[in-house]
Amino acid sequence: MLEVALRHDWPPPRGGEGFSLDIAFAAPTPGVTVLFGPSGCGKSTILAAVAGLLRPRAGRVALDGTVLTDTASGLLVPAERRRCGVVFQEARLFPHLSVESNLRYGARRAPREATGPGFGDVVALLGIGGLLRRRPAGLSGGERQRVALGRALLARPLLLLLDEPLASLDLPRRAEVLPLLERVRDTFRVPMLHVTHALEEVDRLADTLVLLQAGRVLASGTPEALTSRPDLPLLAGRRDAGAVLRCLVAGHDPGRGLSRLDFAGGSLLVPLRPEPAGTRLRLRLRARDVALATRPPEGLATHNVLPATVESIGPAPGSPHEVLLRLLVGPTPLLVRLTRDAVGTLGLAPGQGVWALVKSIAFDHGGPA
Incomplete structure (x- = not known):
């Protein structure tokens, strides 16, 4: 120690x-x-x-x-x-x-x-x-x-x-x-x-x-705990703010150019990674790279659609017209940055079930855990 x-x-x-x-x-x-x-x-x-x-x-x-x-x-x-x-x-x-x-x-x-x-x-x-x-x-x-x-x-x-x-x-x-x-x-x-x-x-x-x-x-x-806290402006107030996820490389599909990463609560498809299956990684999912839907979306090019629950909604540090939401995907917390207008239009509230949409190309960074 x-x-x-x-x-x-x-x-x-x-x-x-x-x-x-x-x-x-x-x-x-x-x-x-x-x-x-x-x-x-x-x-x-x-x-x-x-x-x-x-x-x-x-x-x-x-x-x-x-x-x-x-x-x-x-x-x-x-x-x-x-x-x-x-x-x-x-x-x-x-x-x-x-x-x-x-x-x-x-x-x-x-x-x-x-x-x-x-x-x-x-x-x-x-x-x-x-x-x-x-x-x-x-x-x-x-x-x-x-x-x-x-x-x-x-x-x-x-x-x-x-x-x-x-x-x-x-x-x-x-x-x-x-x-x-x-x-x-x-x-x-x-x-x-x-x-x-x-x-x-x-x-x-x-x-x-x-x-x-x-x-x-x-x-x-731990980074996983602190990066998902919306009450820490030193992290949450940054434009690259987002939750760090601890993932396992579950497999690769070279034909599609994708890898599957499993985390507690779900899986993500990301651009093909060089690490062999079984490697543990940590990836940052930036709050600005997550969109929300209140109904299961159809006809989208987005690979990752994650069922989630809204845990909290609060002001985004340093931005009066934006809101920071904390979601739970199973036990894993995520941060989402939206405009106030989007939150009002969707009628979002704590406890509500939503779908988090994440493009595969959002993950162009990360390394071994």
């Missing part, structure tokens, strides 16, 4: 306002805990305190029963003894060393008795065998982040801290590195604390999601 409780204050700059951090959360390990929120909400400060780079005014940090910080007793384990591997936005590689030397520097930091991935394992997993003789200046941004991740892993950390490692990369490089983070999670099972403000990283990586705003925790829990 990763347990974090911190309080810290910064005095206001001349003519400005100060900042106060007062947060607490706990997350199971191993697993990926994602800190999500807008810039300036305290995400990187929390990471620094966990790493031992910041002494909070008050707080406690513990990992699997080992206390790293406890201001009440005056305990502050030095950063170099915490066995935290840190990957920043910028790779921070040693420019005068080759890739191999950068990696072996990480390996030399591992305690003699520590167990964990070996040099060959990390190089193979990250696909950096062809880079070993090169210097950081000759690498792309994505390659530098791979090496930085490898260096952190070779130190055999008890906790991997990732401070927006994809933020400085362009879209192709993000698409290159994000699957590697999934593979690290699944292969080495090192607990990870990941900072981001990108929903795609939440969907692909998070086991536990911690929502932060203005130095406070708004909510914490």
Whole structure:
């Protein structure tokens, strides 16, 4: 279990306002805990305190029963003894060393008795065998982040801290590195604390999601639970808001170019996916991609027509002319964004049975659970 409780204050700059951090959360390990929120909400400060780079005014940090910080007793384990591997936005590689030397520097930091991935394992997993003789200046941004991740892993950390490692990369490089983070999670099972403000990283990586705003925790829990809550404007107020579904690849129909994904309460047909049957996935079903009908529809090109029940209807955060509905498809909650006029025209009310219509092409994103 990763347990974090911190309080810290910064005095206001001349003519400005100060900042106060007062947060607490706990997350199971191993697993990926994602800190999500807008810039300036305290995400990187929390990471620094966990790493031992910041002494909070008050707080406690513990990992699997080992206390790293406890201001009440005056305990502050030095950063170099915490066995935290840190990957920043910028790779921070040693420019005068080759890739191999950068990696072996990480390996030399591992305690003699520590167990964990070996040099060959990390190089193979990250696909950096062809880079070993090169210097950081000759690498792309994505390659530098791979090496930085490898260096952190070779130190055999008890906790991997990732401070927006994809933020400085362009879209192709993000698409290159994000699957590697999934593979690290699944292969080495090192607990990870990941900072981001990108929903795609939440969907692909998070086991536990911690929502932060203005130095406070708004909510914490699984992505499936939090993304389906209309009362969390930090998520529900986004144009890409939607529920995360945990699915199983049930089968493929190459002739039709479709795959079937089963979830608790129903099934979805989506464009043909590369994963073999039996693979578990998480997909975001965006609220704006769901239409509703009050009678079973006929003569539609839409593949997915799901019987559902309206659980709640409320205002859409940030949009006075739109409404956010929460549906239940069996036990699985969905969010739907409609205009107020559509809700009035259909006469929708909590408890009403409806049909949720979802185009197959709405699912152009997602990754392994």
